[in-house]
Each structure stands twice: as structure tokens, then as C-alpha cells.
Amino acid sequence: xxxxxxxxxxxxxxxxxxxxxxxxxxxxxxxxxxxxxxxxxxxxxxxxxxxxxxxxxxxxxxxxxxxxxxxxxxxxxxxxxxxxxxxxxxxxxxxxxxxxxxxxxxxxxx
Amino acid sequence: xxxxxxxxxxxxxxxxxxxxxxxxxxxxxxxxxxxxxxxxxxxxxxxxxxxxxxxxxxxxxxxxxxxxxxxxxxxxxxxxxxxxxxxxxxxxxxxxxxxxxxxxxxxxxxxxxxx
Numbered sequence: 001x002x003x004x005x006x007x008x009x010x011x012x013x014x015x016x017x018x019x020x021x022x023x024x025x026x027x028x029x030x031x032x033x034x035x036x037x038x039x040x041x042x043x044x045x046x047x048x049x050x051x052x053x054x055x056x057x058x059x060x061x062x063x064x065x066x067x068x069x070x071x072x073x074x075x076x077x078x079x080x081x082x083x084x085x086x087x088x089x090x091x092x093x094x095x096x097x098x099x100x101x102x103x104x105x106x107x108x109x110x
Numbered sequence: 111x112x113x114x115x116x117x118x119x120x121x122x123x124x125x126x127x128x129x130x131x132x133x134x135x136x137x138x139x140x141x142x143x144x145x146x147x148x149x150x151x152x153x154x155x156x157x158x159x160x161x162x163x164x165x166x167x168x169x170x171x172x173x174x175x176x177x178x179x180x181x182x183x184x185x186x187x188x189x190x191x192x193x194x195x196x197x198x199x200x201x202x203x204x205x206x207x208x209x210x211x212x213x214x215x216x217x218x219x220x221x222x223x224x225x
Contacts, residue, residue, distance in 0.1 A: 044216055
């Protein structure tokens with residue numbers, strides 16, 4: 001079983017749609033959780049951290065379910081510029097390293 | 111402000127040749143990470159350093175790979191001898207924290223093709 005698993009997609013959605021990505025992780029000792037965004041042929045960049053109580057940043061909402069070892073990202077009112085690959089990221093044992101999922105590709109169409 | 115700087119951006123080499131990738135982290139960051147990205151395996155952590163000391167190299171594929179960080183502003187990843195299966199994008203990232211509990215700042219990557 002991979003340490004971090006994501007649906008690779010692609011998710012093809014029209015502008016204005018709401019889209020949700022899910023991610024599961026295997027290490028119950030993980031303490032830190034993030035969503036990164038990677039544009040085509042570019043480096044990954046932090047989108048947002050994920051907190052236990054859930055958190056929102058504009059059109060983006062992240063949630064964490066520790067019991068189920070599950071993380072989600074919700075994008076509302078999607079824009080063309082949201083087209084990218086979204087990477088679920090989880091800290092490893094002792095928090096010393098970050099483990100990336102394979103990513104979920106999103107394509108927002110006009 | 112300068113971000114993480116990697117060189118070369120692109121390298122094409124022949125099987126058996128030595129490849130050296132270079133990274134300059136953001137000044138003041140004390141953790142440095144080397145990742146490799148392929149379509150098949152995604153982003154894999156190869157090794158990370160904290161205060162120039164290697165902390166976890168369990169992701170280094172085999173003895174052909176080696177990494178050094180002689181000082182706080184420079185790191186290298188060396189592959190000798192290179193093989194076609196080493197073709198990938200190699201990212202260097204740095205973090206201001208001792209442990210990767212925060213944001214990683216990535217360089218633009220070095221795209222390696224081994225023929």
C-alpha cells in the first residue's frame with residue numbers, strides 16, 4: 001500500500017463547478033498535512049496546510065479526518081487558472097520528511 | 111528574493127556517464143531536500159539534510175547515487191554511472207524549519223535524460 005494515495009484523475013470540470021479531491025494516508029503517526037499545487041512542467045508550491053478543525057482559504061476548503069486517515073480538498077467556483085495537479089502531502093515518521101501523493105490532475109474548461 | 115536555485119535546468123547524457131546536479135537553498139533555511147519526479151512514481155524523497163548533516167537517505171535508490179552538502183549554501187546530487195531509468199526531474203527544496211512540518215520551497219528542477 002502506498003503511504004499517500006490519491007485518485008490520479010483527470011477531473012474535467014466546467015468553469016464555476018465545485019470539485020473535491022480525496023487522499024488517504026497510511027501512517028497514523030503523521031502530524032502535518034498539506035495540499036500542494038503543481039502546474040505543468042513547474043515545481044510544486046504550497047497551496048494550503050490542513051488543520052484538524054478544517055480550514056478555508058477563499059474558494060478552497062481543506063479537511064482532515066484522523067480516524068479515517070483521510071484528507072480532502074474542495075474547490076468552489078472553479079476557474080480556468082485552477083487547472084493543475086494537486087498533490088496531497090503528509091509528514092512521515094517523526095515529522096522529518098514530507099511524503100507526496102501521486103497527484104490529482106484537474107482541468108477546468110470554459 | 112532569490113529562491114532555490116538549481117543547475118543545470120536540463121541535462122542530456124549517455125548511459126554510464128557521471129551526472130552532477132547542484133542546488134543552492136534559500137539563505138537562512140536549514141533543511142534541504144532532494145526529490146525525484148517521474149510519471150510512474152510521482153515525487154519521491156531521495157535524501158534530506160538538516161544543518162548540512164544527512165538525516166535520512168533511505169530514499170536513495172542505490173550506491174550509484176550520492177549527495178553532499180559541504181556548507182549551508184550548496185548541495186550536490188551525483189549519479190555515477192547513470193542509467194536510462196534515472197531519467198526524471200530532480201527537485202531540490204529547502205525549508206526554514208528543522209523538520210519538514212512546514213512549507214517546502216522548491217527549485218525549478220533539473221530535467222535529466224539518460225540515453
